[in-house]
Amino acid sequence: xxxxxxxxxxxxxxxxxxxxxxxxxxxxxxxxxxxxxxxxxxxxxxxxxxxxxxxxxxxxxxxxxxxxxxxxxxxxxxxxxxxxxxxxxxxxxxxxxxxxxxxxxxxxxxxxxxxxxxxxxxxxxxxxxxxxxxxxxxxxxxxxxxxxxxxxxxxxxxxxxxxxxxxxxxxxxxxxxxxxxxxxxxxxxxxxxxxxxxxxxxxxxxxxxxxxxxxxxxxxxxxxxxxxxxxxxxxxxxxxxxxxxxxxxxxxxxxxxxxxxxxxxxxxxxxxxxxxxxxxxxxxxxxxxxxxxxxxxxxxxxxxxxxxxxxxxxxxxxxxxxxxxxxxxxxxxxxxxxxxxxxxxxxxxxxxxxxxxxxxxx
Numbered sequence: 001x002x003x004x005x006x007x008x009x010x011x012x013x014x015x016x017x018x019x020x021x022x023x024x025x026x027x028x029x030x031x032x033x034x035x036x037x038x039x040x041x042x043x044x045x046x047x048x049x050x051x052x053x054x055x056x057x058x059x060x061x062x063x064x065x066x067x068x069x070x071x072x073x074x075x076x077x078x079x080x081x082x083x084x085x086x087x088x089x090x091x092x093x094x095x096x097x098x099x100x101x102x103x104x105x106x107x108x109x110x111x112x113x114x115x116x117x118x119x120x121x122x123x124x125x126x127x128x129x130x131x132x133x134x135x136x137x138x139x140x141x142x143x144x145x146x147x148x149x150x151x152x153x154x155x156x157x158x159x160x161x162x163x164x165x166x167x168x169x170x171x172x173x174x175x176x177x178x179x180x181x182x183x184x185x186x187x188x189x190x191x192x193x194x195x196x197x198x199x200x201x202x203x204x205x206x207x208x209x210x211x212x213x214x215x216x217x218x219x220x221x222x223x224x225x226x227x228x229x230x231x232x233x234x235x236x237x238x239x240x241x242x243x244x245x246x247x248x249x250x251x252x253x254x255x256x257x258x259x260x261x262x263x264x265x266x267x268x269x270x271x272x273x274x275x276x277x278x279x280x281x282x283x284x285x286x287x288x289x290x291x292x293x294x295x296x297x298x299x300x301x302x303x304x305x306x307x308x309x310x311x312x313x314x315x316x317x318x319x320x321x322x323x324x325x326x327x328x329x330x331x332x333x334x335x336x337x338x339x340x341x342x343x344x345x346x347x348x349x350x351x352x353x354x355x356x357x358x359x360x361x362x
Contacts (some may be wrong), residue, residue, distance in 0.1 A: 003085040012114040013083050013097060020087040021095075031057055031094050033286065036125045037064045038109075038140055039124040041320045043185070046278070047128040048096070050130060053127045053279035055093045061118050064098045065140070067106045079103030079114060110139040117143070122289050124280065130152045131160075136169035145289050148282070149208040150175040165290070165299040170291035176210040177295050182273055183237060185216055186251055186261065196246035201227040204241075206234035213306070214298055221301040229306075238273055243286045 001024055004017045035058075037047050044066055051062050081100060086096040097116060101109060117123055123144040127135070131149040133139040151174055154160035163172060191198070201219045205212035212229055215237065220227040232238045235256040242249040247264025251273075259273035 003088045005083040005085065008083050009081065010112055013085060013099075013116060016083075017031070017087070017095060017097070018087045020085060021080075021221055023096050024088045031061045031118055031121065032058060033060045033122045033289075034116075035060045035062045035286070036113060036140060036268065037062065037128065038062065038125065038132065039066060039128050041066055041068070043129050044098070047126070048098070048280040048284055051126075052096070052288060054283040057275055057283045058238060059093045060259045061094055061116070062096045063113055063116055064096070064296070065109050066098065066100045067109065067329060068100055068102045069106065079105050080326060081105055082239075091177040101137070104293065105234075113140060114143065122146070124148065124286060124326060131325055131332075133163055134167040134169075143172055146176065146285065147172050148285050149173075152176050152179075156212065156350060157208050157210045162303060163215060164303060168299050170296070173285060174210070175215075175278070175281045175285075177214050177298075178284055179211045179276065180215045180218075181284065183240065184218060186259075186273065187219075187240060187242070190249050190251070190261060191242075193266075194244070194246050194249065196244040198223045198225050198242050198244045198249075200225050200240040200243045202230055202239075203227060203237070203238050203245075204230040204232045204239040205237040211237055213303060217301045217303070217306055218294070218298040225244075227306060246282065255334065304311060328337075 001020055003020060005012060005016060012217045032160065035051055035055075037044075037051060037206065039047050044064055048064055051060075051064075055106070065097065076281040081102070084098040099112060099257050100353045101112065124146045125135070125138075125141050125144040126148040128137065131154075132141065135147040135149060138147075141147045147169075151157045151160040151164060157176075163178070164172070183350040186280070188272075201216075203212055203216045203219065216229050219225070219240075219242075230239075238254055239250065239252045241251075248262070249264070250262040250346060251259055251271075252258035252262070253273050259275070261269045261271050312329070342355075
C-alpha cells in the first residue's frame with residue numbers, strides 16, 4: 001500500500017501510517033527499531049532495497065531522508081516536505097516513509113524525523129554516501145544509538161578513514177569494517193588450530209580500499225606485529241599471510257568468492273568467503289546496537305603507526321640482504337673487517353641486523 005503526501009507535515013505522515021495499518025489489518029506496531037537513511041535521489045533506490053531486505057531479519061520503520069539541494073534563491077524559497085508512505089508488501093517486513101525535503105527545511109531534517117521515530121525503540125542512522133565528517137555531531141546522527149557510514153563510497157577512501165579515526169564516538173561504525181568480519185573470523189579460527197607465535201603479517205588487496213587498511217590495523221593491534229600492505233588487482237581483499245613460528249598461515253581469495261586456507265603441516269582447505277551484498281552488511285550491523293570496541297581499537301591504532309612500523313621492519317631500497325648460511329662470512333663482513341684494519345669507516349649493517357637493533361632500542 002502506498003500513500004503520497006505533497007507539501008505535508010510530520011503529524012499528517014503519522015496519521016497516514018495509522019490509517020494505513022488499519023487498512024491492511026495490522027493495527028499493532030511490531031517494529032524493533034527505526035532506521036534512518038540519509039541519501040540523495042541517485043542512491044536512494046539501492047539503499048532502500050538493501051534496507052527492505054534487511055527488514056526481514058529486523059522489522060523496522062525505515063525513514064529515507066532525501067535532501068533536495070536548492071540551486072537558486074527561488075528554489076530556496078520554495079520550502080516544502082513531500083512524503084511517500086509504504087506499508088505491507090511494498091515495505092518489506094516493516095514500514096517505510098520516503099521524505100523529500102525542499103528549501104529551508106533541508107537544514108531542519110531532524111525536526112521532521114524526530115516526530116516519526118518509534119517510541120522507546122533504538123535509532124540507527126545510515127549514510128550510504130556523503131557521510132558527515134563527524135557523524136555523532138550531525139543533527140540526525142545525534143538522534144541515534146548507532147551511526148553507520150561507508151568509507152568505500154567516498155571519493156578519497158583513505159582520507160575518509162583517517163577522518164573517521166579522528167572523530168570516532170562510541171556507536172560509530174563503517175561498512176568497510178563490516179566487510180572484513182568473515183576474514184577476521186577465519187583468521188582467528190586458523191590461529192586457534194596452531195600453537196605458534198606470529199612474527200609478521202601481509203595484507204593484500206585493491207589500492208585505496210579501506211577494508212585492507214582496517215584489516216591491517218586490526219592485525220597489528222591484536223597481534224602486536226608489523227603488518228605490510230600489498231597491492232593487487234582485487235576484487236577487494238585478496239590475501240592475508242601470517243608468518244609464524246610454526247610456518248606460514250595463508251588465506252587467499254583471488255576471485256572474490258572462494259578462498260583457500262593454507263596452514264603448515266595441514267592439507268589446504270577451500271572455504272566460502274564470498275563478497276557480501278549491502279543488505280547482508282546492514283543486517284549484520286543491526287544485530288548489535290552497543291559500541292563496537294574492536295572497531296574502535298583498530299581505528300585508534302592508526303594508519304600512521306601502521307606505516308611507521310612497516311617501514312622500520314622493511315629492508316631499505318637498494319640495500320643488500322644477507323642470504324648466506326649462518327656462520328659463513330659474507331662479503332659485507334669482509335669489507336667491515338678490512339675497513340677496521342685499514343682505519344677506514346666500517347660498512348653499514350645489514351638490514352636484518354639494523355631492524356633488530358632498532359627493535360632492541362625500543
